[in-house]
Structures are given as structure tokens and as C-alpha cells.
Amino acid sequence: MLSGSVWKLILLQKKMSPIKTELPKGQVMVTHVSLDPNTEDWKSHLSCLSIDEQKKVLQFHYEGDKLRFAKCRSVLRKIIGMWLNKPYSSLMFKFGKHGKPHLDHHTDIHFNISHTQGHAVLAFARDHEIGIDIENTQRDTDIDNVAQKVFTKKEQELLFQMDGENRKNLFFRLWTAKESFLKATGRGLTLNPQEIEAILPKYPTSNGTFLCNNLKGSELFFSIELTCQKPYTATLCAPSYLLSSPPLITNKI
Ligand SMILES: CC(C)(COP(=O)(O)OP(=O)(O)OC[C@H]1O[C@@H](n2cnc3c(N)ncnc32)[C@H](O)[C@@H]1OP(=O)(O)O)[C@@H](O)C(=O)NCCC(=O)NCCS
Numbered sequence: 001m002l003s004g005s006v007w008k009l010i011l012l013q014k015k016m017s018p019i020k021t022e023l024p025k026g027q028v029m030v031t032h033v034s035l036d037p038n039t040e041d042w043k044s045h046l047s048c049l050s051i052d053e054q055k056k057v058l059q060f061h062y063e064g065d066k067l068r069f070a071k072c073r074s075v076l077r078k079i080i081g082m083w084l085n086k087p088y089s090s091l092m093f094k095f096g097k098h099g100k101p102h103l104d105h106h107t108d109i110h111f112n113i114s115h116t117q118g119h120a121v122l123a124f125a126r127d128h129e130i131g132i133d134i135e136n137t138q139r140d141t142d143i144d145n146v147a148q149k150v151f152t153k154k155e156q157e158l159l160f161q162m163d164g165e166n167r168k169n170l171f172f173r174l175w176t177a178k179e180s181f182l183k184a185t186g187r188g189l190t191l192n193p194q195e196i197e198a199i200l201p202k203y204p205t206s207n208g209t210f211l212c213n214n215l216k217g218s219e220l221f222f223s224i225e226l227t228c229q230k231p232y233t234a235t236l237c238a239p240s241y242l243l244s245s246p247p248l249i250t251n252k253i
Pocket of ligand 1: 184
């Protein structure tokens with residue numbers, strides 16, 4: 001189990017910036033949230049949430065799920081509330097046709113959340129939908145079997161050229177890229193992952209692209225891998241104009 005101080009480093013940046021008083025234009029902001037139900041009580045976040053969110057927290061069976069949902073929503077509310085200069089408890093969220101949450105009334109602020117055991121990442125951008133996905137590569141996964149079900153033929157060819165750790169790393173790079181695209185479009189699994197091809201960049205600091213013939217506007221989306229501490233892999237998906245500067249990685253509020 002990682003200690004609290006190590007968790008802060010999950011998104012490796014030379015220097016983490018403090019959260020800006022306004023969401024920058026033309027850049028994505030990503031915040032890391034550590035989630036440890038052994039050291040933090042989910043109840044401390046309840047007062048920041050709406051009644052519906054509080055009800056949802058109580059419906060989760062496991063403490064870890066209660067903390068994940070309550071803390072992510074509380075951090076989300078605090079950050080957006082600060083930008084809009086509004087009480088965080090007054091913010092209202094709505095859901096897209098396939099469940100993607102968005103802010104009611106303030107359509108220029110977009111966000112997306114992803115979590116894996118112990119960690120969450122929250123991505124924010126102005127004026128355009130974005131998607132983010134983080135995975136723990138140590139997760140117990142039958143890589144070959146899953147790849148045959150969700151990867152395209154080309155992705156599978158690339159994957160099966162690799163062995164051992166390299167195969168696993170590539171699997172999660174492709175997985176998080178595809179998932180970030182599914183989340184940016186808001187379509188989730190209503191889009192067949194085998195109809196989306198993630199074309200990874202030659203260098204992880206460059207942008208990847210996507211091929212998805214069945215979705216108008218899909219060519220707008222690009223991906224960038226976030227530099228994570230092992231064993232995590234995270235990918236952000238956004239239009240190219242939001243990726244011309246590297247994502248701003250911030251401390252949690
Ligand atoms: C729901 C889904 C969008 C992501 O789920 P996930 O991978 O289990 O979870 P993540 O932690 O990355 O994301 C969950 C968050 O995404 C957001 N979300 C929910 N529905 C969404 C949608 N349709 N689009 C974008 N974001 C969505 C929510 O904020 C949610 O967190 P919350 O419920 O705490 O608010 C969906 O894509 C899914 O079920 N994926 C399953 C994985 C899979 O098979 N992927 C194939 C990849 S090749």
C-alpha cells in the first residue's frame with residue numbers, strides 16, 4: 001500500500017501548480033485526488049454534496065466506494081465553485097444521454113472523472129468535452145482475452161507482438177486511450193470499442209489520434225498520456241487546441 005505522501009506524486013510533474021483562480025483557456029487542468037478509506041472518513045465530505053449525492057453515497061456498500069464518490073464530488077464542487085464564485089453546494093449537475101455528468105447552466109466548463117483503487121483524477125477544460133481514464137496496471141486482468149473482445153485487429157496485432165511487461169504496458173496504454181475517447185464523446189459503452197482505433201504516438205509526450213468511422217466529429221479528438229507513477233497509466237482525450245500546451249497538473253484544493 002502506498003503512503004499518503006507518495007500518493008501525491010502519482011501524476012509526476014517537476015512542479016505541481018496550485019489550482020488557478022480561474023480555469024485557463026486552451027489548456028486542460030488535471031487534479032489528482034487520493035482515496036484511502038483507512039485514513040479518511042467519507043462523512044467529512046457529505047456536507048459539500050447535494051441531497052441526491054448524499055443519498056447516492058449512502059447506497060454504496062463499501063467504505064472505499066463511499067469515499068470515492070463523496071470526495072470526488074466534493075473536490076469537483078469546491079474547484080468549480082471557486083471558479084464561478086458560487087457556493088459549492090449550489091452547483092447542479094445533470095447527466096448526458098449515456099450518463100456523463102455535466103454542469104447545469106455553465107456549459108463552458110467541462111470536466112471528466114476517473115478512478116482506480118486509491119486514486120482519482122479530475123480533468124477540466126473550457127468550451128469542449130474531454131475524457132480521462134486512469135488504470136492500475138497491476139489489476140487482475142486476462143489481457144489477451146479482453147484484448148480480443150475490445151481491441152481492433154490492428155491493435156491486437158501490435159499487442160501480440162509484445163511479451164510480458166511490455167504487452168501489459170501496451171494493453172493499458174491502448175485501453176486508457178480508448179476509454180478516454182469513449183468518455184470524451186460521452187457515449188461510454190454504447191460505442192463498440194472495436195469500432196474505435198487508438199493510434200498511439202511514437203513518443204508518449206506527443207499526441208495520439210483515433211479512427212472511428214461511425215462517429216461524426218471523432219477526428220477532432222486527440223490523446224495525451226499523463227506521466228504517472230508505476231503501476232498507474234492515465235490518458236486524457238481532448239481536441240488538439242486544448243493539447244497544444246501540456247495539461248496543467250495541480251494539487252487538490
Ligand atoms: C461508465 C464509463 C464511462 C466508465 O466507467 P469506468 O471505467 O468504470 O470508470 P471511471 O472511473 O473511468 O469513470 C467513472 C466516471 O465517469 C463519469 N461518467 C459516467 N458515465 C459517463 C459517460 N457516459 N461518459 C463519460 N463519463 C462518464 C462519471 O463521473 C463516473 O464517476 P462517478 O460515477 O463517480 O461520477 C463506461 O465507459 C464504462 O462502463 N466502461 C467500462 C470499461 C470498458 O469496457 N472499456 C472499454 C475500453 S477499451
